[in-house]
Amino acid sequence: METTLFHQITWAWIALAAVTFAYLLRRNAPYGRHVQAGWGPTIPNRLGWFLMEFTVMVVFLMALLWEKRPISTMVWVLSGCFLLHYLNRSLIFPLRLRTAGKRMPLIIALSAIGFNLMNGFLLGYCFANFVDYRSDWWTDARFIGGQALFWIGLAINWHADHILIRLRKPGSTGYAIPQGGLFKWISCPNLLGEMIEWTGFALMCWHLPAFAFMIWTIANLAPRAIAHHRWYKATFPDYPAVRSAFIPFLV
Numbered sequence: 001m002e003t004t005l006f007h008q009i010t011w012a013w014i015a016l017a018a019v020t021f022a023y024l025l026r027r028n029a030p031y032g033r034h035v036q037a038g039w040g041p042t043i044p045n046r047l048g049w050f051l052m053e054f055t056v057m058v059v060f061l062m063a064l065l066w067e068k069r070p071i072s073t074m075v076w077v078l079s080g081c082f083l084l085h086y087l088n089r090s091l092i093f094p095l096r097l098r099t100a101g102k103r104m105p106l107i108i109a110l111s112a113i114g115f116n117l118m119n120g121f122l123l124g125y126c127f128a129n130f131v132d133y134r135s136d137w138w139t140d141a142r143f144i145g146g147q148a149l150f151w152i153g154l155a156i157n158w159h160a161d162h163i164l165i166r167l168r169k170p171g172s173t174g175y176a177i178p179q180g181g182l183f184k185w186i187s188c189p190n191l192l193g194e195m196i197e198w199t200g201f202a203l204m205c206w207h208l209p210a211f212a213f214m215i216w217t218i219a220n221l222a223p224r225a226i227a228h229h230r231w232y233k234a235t236f237p238d239y240p241a242v243r244s245a246f247i248p249f250l251v
């Protein structure tokens with residue numbers, strides 16, 4: 001594929017993220033606590049997470065390796081960060097969830113698969129065909145700063161997901177007010193961590209598909225964090241007033 005066409009497709013994909021963001025600010029994605037009747041057939045929650053998130057690794061690796069070009073160490077390092085996140089999200093995270101009997105609409109799983117197919121393809125194809133990192137990229141401020149942000153975001157995301165998962169006893173499905181770590185100041189550190197992570201990834205990759213992925217992540221998760229925060233305040237009368245949705249003291 002020509003570079004120009006690839007960039008046009010990626011820009012169109014970014015435009016769609018902006019539309020999705022506007023939509024999600026008005027309507028909550030109907031899974032987890034926001035699940036509602038009327039979204040068609042459903043599938044078990046755990047299976048949904050596996051299907052949604054495993055696809056991205058398959059497509060990413062196919063796009064990266066399809067044409068059998070030599071892959072530089074730098075590209076392997078960047079790809080390794082991406083794959084590590086998705087190994088956790090598709091295999092470990094769903095197995096740890098305390099989500100007995102919960103289901104999600106099939107349409108949500110399918111739309112997340114579509115989202116992941118596109119991002120996995122754009123990233124893998126770009127790494128395979130359009131990037132050529134200079135040898136001094138290892139010491140470039142964008143790579144070093146991006147790495148720092150990526151690992152900080154990953155740590156925040158994993159830690160907060162761990163606290164949330166352990167709020168429930170095995171077999172129960174209710175909700176409680178989370179405590180500890182960044183929950184002191186915000187309702188959704190897991191979602192903030194994920195947004196920081198992919199911002200760091202975009203910086204260290206420094207190509208359009210990685211920025212598209214960052215924008216999509218923010219478009220999905222910022223409205224979800226706002227919706228979760230609103231839900232906490234409406235559900236728990238004693239919800240800590242100091243907490244914001246996902247940016248301390250701001251949003």
Ligand SMILES: NC(=O)c1ccc[n+]([C@@H]2O[C@H](COP(=O)([O-])OP(=O)(O)OC[C@H]3O[C@@H](n4cnc5c(N)ncnc54)[C@H](OP(=O)(O)O)[C@@H]3O)[C@@H](O)[C@H]2O)c1
Pocket residue numbers: 031032033097098099102157161164165167168173174175176177178190191194216217220221224
């Ligand atoms: N990159 C992206 O675009 C993207 C998109 C979506 C999600 N993600 C990531 O996927 C992960 C999960 O997302 P999510 O939206 O499902 O997160 P979430 O709503 O915070 O839920 C995470 C898990 O903890 C449980 N949980 C949350 N709050 C709880 C509470 N107060 N009491 C008891 N249990 C609670 C949830 O149960 P229930 O499911 O029963 O509510 C779920 O099993 C996050 O790390 C997020 O960053 C990424």
